[in-house]
């Protein structure tokens with residue numbers, strides 16, 4: 001299968017790698033041309049990249065070069081989409097931007113191509129408002145880091161054709177993931193649940209009921225989550241978290257999605273999450289509040 005990816009930031013890179021590792025030809029583009037080189041470097045050398053997979057014995061060195069050779073970077077969006085069977089959009093979580101990009105993808109991709117968005121919170125109805133082939137639009141919501149996480153949410157709007165949903169589910173299984181299906185409602189399944197937890201964690205912190213360490217440990221040690229809600233936010237990226245909450249708030253008008261003051265402050269000051277995952281970030285919750293992660297009793 002030929003896959004076009006528009007937006008080669010954190011998620012676009014991960015998704016490109018996953019498809020290339022499953023024998024698909026991938027063309028990627030990004031309006032920031034620097035991102036193209038940085039993205040390829042991350043796919044090769046990043047913490048979940050190909051060298052790391054070789055080091056863990058999951059991939060041979062020869063296979064890793066084959067995987068890398070399946071990913072082509074192109075400067076223009078139309079070249080990423082021209083021969084694609086599937087185009088996945090992974091640009092910033094901004095409804096107007098996504099709408100514009102989707103329209104451009106629609107006029108560049110072959111008429112039979114499926115058009116997917118990796119949006120975390122926006123509705124397909126909004127994003128694809130100006131797309132002609134609405135029956136071929138679906139959501140494919142990957143989870144960070146896509147190389148390691150098994151889940152992909154497949155989203156369908158009222159206009160998505162049953163064959164598109166079917167093909168979407170098949171594609172997700174072909175790349176070794178488990179799909180779950182959700183209707184086109186803000187936040188879908190996983191983010192509605194995950195962001196609810198994060199918002200409650202932020203309230204516990206803001207009301208000084210508990211410390212960051214203890215809130216994270218509550219979910220790790222008490223509920224068996226691999227990471228606490230603040231650690232998850234640091235991994236996802238705090239700017240992405242902020243955009244997700246703002247978009248849920250705008251979409252629903254529900255106060256429960258209003259971002260906390262601390263989150264806004266961190267993003268304004270350049271604390272965008274884990275610096276090993278987010279280039280240029282000053283750190284995440286633990287660095288901003290100057291605390292050491294701790295699992296032992298206080």
Ligand SMILES: NC(=O)c1ccc[n+]([C@@H]2O[C@H](COP(=O)([O-])OP(=O)(O)OC[C@H]3O[C@@H](n4cnc5c(N)ncnc54)[C@H](O)[C@@H]3O)[C@@H](O)[C@H]2O)c1
Nearest residue numbers: 007008009010011030031032090091092093119120144236
């Ligand atoms: N970060 C996460 O953990 C995560 C998880 C699941 C889904 N998502 C969703 O994936 C999408 C991308 O998030 P991200 O974290 O990769 O963001 P990011 O900021 O790392 O990357 C976005 C990329 O889009 C590029 N871009 C912006 N406008 C463009 C345009 N007109 N044409 C081409 N490229 C353009 C930017 O240059 C940037 O490289 C968002 O919708 C986000 O909500 C993010």
